[in-house]
Amino acid sequence: MSASRQSLWARVGGWLAAGVVAATLAGCATGGNMGTDPLPSWNDGASKQAIVDFVRDVTKEGSPNYVAPSQRIATFDNDGTLWVEQPIYTQFALMIAQLKAAKPRPEWVNNPTYKALMADDMKTAMAGGEKALLGLLFQANSGMSVDDYDKAIRQWFATARHPTLKRPYTELVYQPQLELLKYLRANGFKTFIVSGGTMEAMRPWAEEVYGIPPEQVVGSSQTIKYDVATGKLMREPSLFFLDDGPGKPVGINLHIGQRPILAFGNSDGDMHMLKYTTDGPGRRLGLIVHHDDAQREFAYDRQSSMGKLDKALDQAPANKWIVVSMKKDWKQVFPSAK
Amino acid sequence: MSASRQSLWARVGGWLAAGVVAATLAGCATGGNMGTDPLPSWNDGASKQAIVDFVRDVTKEGSPNYVAPSQRIATFDNDGTLWVEQPIYTQFALMIAQLKAAKPRPEWVNNPTYKALMADDMKTAMAGGEKALLGLLFQANSGMSVDDYDKAIRQWFATARHPTLKRPYTELVYQPQLELLKYLRANGFKTFIVSGGTMEAMRPWAEEVYGIPPEQVVGSSQTIKYDVATGKLMREPSLFFLDDGPGKPVGINLHIGQRPILAFGNSDGDMHMLKYTTDGPGRRLGLIVHHDDAQREFAYDRQSSMGKLDKALDQAPANKWIVVSMKKDWKQVFPSAK
Structure with missing residues (x-):
């Protein structure tokens, strides 16, 4: 780790590192069934129950829906699913x-x-x-x-600070999702980001904030050329791959090479990832964050300049995707200020 | 795991699984300094010594060359580096x-x-x-x-069987490299394949044979489209990305997002990956397999229809890349027949 990365993330690193170790030890000791609530920022209700039921079922040896750890792939959209996406990405x-x-x-x-x-x-x-x-x-x-x-x-x-919430962007991640990522990993899942944004904008901080290492950050990418004379990788002014909409299953195949068993999104750009995930055989779980909390975050329901949730919301019932209400399902939205 | 994958790999799974668990436990118990030789198929000599010295130096806390586990990235070419590439890929x-x-x-x-x-x-x-x-x-x-x-x-x-060696291709992997991959992982490294071949041809068996999961297999890729109507990923008749030569550093950036600290190759197609790796700051290690063993494998020195080693071999001394002689450095080439 470079010195600059140390100083940049020192302020967010401490509580995360402590939490990850505790969750992992608890998972080891009890075989994944932790004594204390692993999702304290999730209110009790259908959404939380669906998550816990799913994880128990696919990790229980002997269950008809058991999935081996190597195939427990969970993919999360980033903008609007793991962190704030308003007023602009x-x-x-x-x-x-x-x-x-x-x-x-x-x-x-x-x-x-x-x-x-x-x-x-x-x-x-x-x-x-x-x-x-x-x-x-x-x-x-x-x-x-x-x-x-x-x-x-x-x-x-x-x-940089968010224009209205006035906090560093990397503190505007959703506390319930940080807990969910840890809970999944404590139960043998590999967690991936699958974002429409570019990988290089997430990789520098995703491991310390989300516990997701660079190679598990999937996203769009700019064209890069290796300059043989200087030995440098150079950024060309064109898009190489757009990891959004129907591009998300393609990006998953390119970077992960396995169909996820759990996918979490928040917009029509995630619809194909959700469908690709829940189309697979065996038990699967698709989830959508519904931004309906004007008081604590932003309420934009189906329409906004960023992240429309028009078709995906209509298709949720038929596909049994869980619509997670920020207002009702999340006890706390952002991590407490430090 | 699907039933077909079980039966396909049942015959190679056993010895690998046992070996991986043992190596991991040994690594945990002694902090990575294993009592028994972790590289028994490597003859004592300059090549083996260079590897062990490098690993000790970058993993020793307090060493000026210490590298945090999250940045211990090791990349291996596949054809001719991890398994046989003659008479054709x-x-x-x-x-x-x-x-x-x-x-x-x-x-x-x-x-x-x-x-x-x-x-x-x-x-x-x-x-x-x-x-x-x-x-x-x-x-x-x-x-x-x-x-x-x-x-x-x-x-x-x-x-399928190799035309002259008459064994399944997945048994024609190099025993010393299987040991090296395990040794690196026991010392906190993440091991990646970075191959000119396509990922889909390696991912189905790389985890069981090499201990490398699908998302850590980097390679060339064919153009894939998500068919919204059928929900299927379809193979188009064109190349999407060529992960060879100057494409290897680009593929590493695309799929791994960090510069490796160790790279192992065997041909001019790996030269840019080696250079990109050893160009980085801090201690680095570049290695090249030299195919000089006509008796146990193939001797093709610098020239063959597959995997020329012309420029890379010339550049090795100036870049301090270690040239590993299959004949002199490897006690055993392939795993014993079962």
């Missing part, structure tokens, strides 16, 4: 920050999208269309080495 | 078998490459050039679902 906030920090190119100066971004006028910036916005962001977030971009990402996360 | 043997089993298409009937392959005349088949050969093989190995192709691969491995 953190990935966009990061890419916009890189654009603002970049030396302005002559062709940008009169570009209305660029001017709007520099003036913090997101509404006008997005009015020009996703293509114009992404085109600019890809340009500003390429041309450097993978190592240099990694440093810039770590620096940004060390100081 | 097993991947090609598998793809040719699928071509032979496929219903002949009208456009193939008068194709000289197709005719040569059907007549087991590899020399003529390869004379038409790599492009003609690969084009045919990609066609015959696409158009079906990922699940159906997976079944076909498992069936092929269950019965």
